[in-house]
Amino acid sequence: MTTAEENGCHDDDHFGVAVVGGGIVGLALVTGLLHRGVRVKLYEKTSAFRPIGAGIGFTPNTQQALQLLNPGAFAAQQKVTTANGDPKNPNDWLLYLDGYSSDVEELIFKLHAGYRGFEGCVRADFLDEMLKLIPPEIIQFNKSIVDIVDPGDGAKVQMHFKDGSTAQADVVVGCDGIKSRVRKLILGESHPAAEPSYNHQYALRDVVPMDQAIEILGDFKARNRHMHLGPGGHVVTVPIAHGKMINVVALIEDPSDWPDPTQLTRKGDGQKAIEAYKDFGAPVRNLIKAMIERNPTPDLWGIFDSVDNPTPTFAKGRVCIAGDAAHATSPHHGAGAGMGIEDDLVLSTLLANVALFSKLNRAAAVGAALNAYSHVRKERSQWVAESSRVIGQVLEWRYPETMRDWEKCQAELTWRSHRIWHWDQQAMLQEAQSAFQKLLGSVE
């Protein structure tokens, strides 16, 4: 006979958290809870972890949040991160080029990110390092959540999976991404915020070996993060894999509707991508051509976000959402995963407090913790998604306030980026703790 623990259920007496979804945000949350001694189980829909996209960069606030979440997770990021330029003397500037007007790609403005403030890595490498912090027995694959029932009498919350199995926990955190099932369960299927909206923009994402990148961009541009700007599109190139390759994200405006909104990617026609960048300078044109030569029918990634219909709450009862499930953003700040890691920091801190409560008071404490979490995280994460839309326009020279005025573009980028990067994580945690205490007081 198997025990409740072996079935993936938390037993009745011990406080246990269920994390649904093993993307960056779900895995990071698990490491944060384990670091605080909180029992946790992870339920992932797929049969193995599959990183989405090749590269990712972590902004300064994300690195601070990771360090506070679990120093091991921060060490994992530091191990795989790739310095811009020479690692002994890294280049900490984000460099913005006019990728359109000439083949020379003139530097039009730049933004300082602080010491090793914003570097790239291979997503799979980061996830592999994070997985070293997580005992495999707490992970269950092929568990696609379909329903969550909170009996409301202090008994554990019941999760129902597509394969007919069930599990229970004191709290369920949906880290199930932009198309979150848990968000729908919290808000209702027909709520306007149940589905994200298409930004009329898609991305080509690929990696290019460093030798080829140097041939196309030249040594300096290949080895340092650059944004190649122009009207109707822009390209981001970032060294990853300790300088063995670069990650390329090429964004293309799209007046059409996204054909199948249930899918985030679709097969594209490479010639259309070449066409979209045909008036750009040679470096961008050649980069796109190299990507399409290797893969003539690339995956196109629809850019969706939650800006048109922001989620009114991240929590209901003993169920909540975090990461893209709560506040999906376009990628122009490079801060989407970072917002999820800040969510994780607040959640793991508050849930570690809840774990100290007696079984009798646990349900009320969970409710207070999740409300406090939603209260503290909603405004900032939703602002980032809104601001990212603005930055997308700035980078494509179509934001009415900035257009092709580089000083204004730089000023806009600077204040918005600084608002994200220079964030007092400790003050956020204090605010969360006092909201938690206040809400607890009101239920006692």
Ligand SMILES: Cc1cc2nc3c(=O)[nH]c(=O)nc-3n(C[C@H](O)[C@H](O)[C@H](O)COP(=O)(O)OP(=O)(O)OC[C@H]3O[C@@H](n4cnc5c(N)ncnc54)[C@H](O)[C@@H]3O)c2cc1C
């Ligand atoms: C082009 C591009 C570039 C980006 N660059 C950056 C960057 O440089 N820096 C940055 O911080 N952010 C970046 N982002 C944003 C970042 O990728 C996302 O914010 C982040 O990956 C979201 O992580 P997540 O764990 O919330 O969701 P996901 O990564 O989507 O993970 C969700 C997980 O839940 C699982 N799941 C789904 N449904 C269910 C279910 N019903 N039951 C159980 N499990 C389920 C999925 O299989 C998946 O494993 C970028 C985004 C894009 C599109």
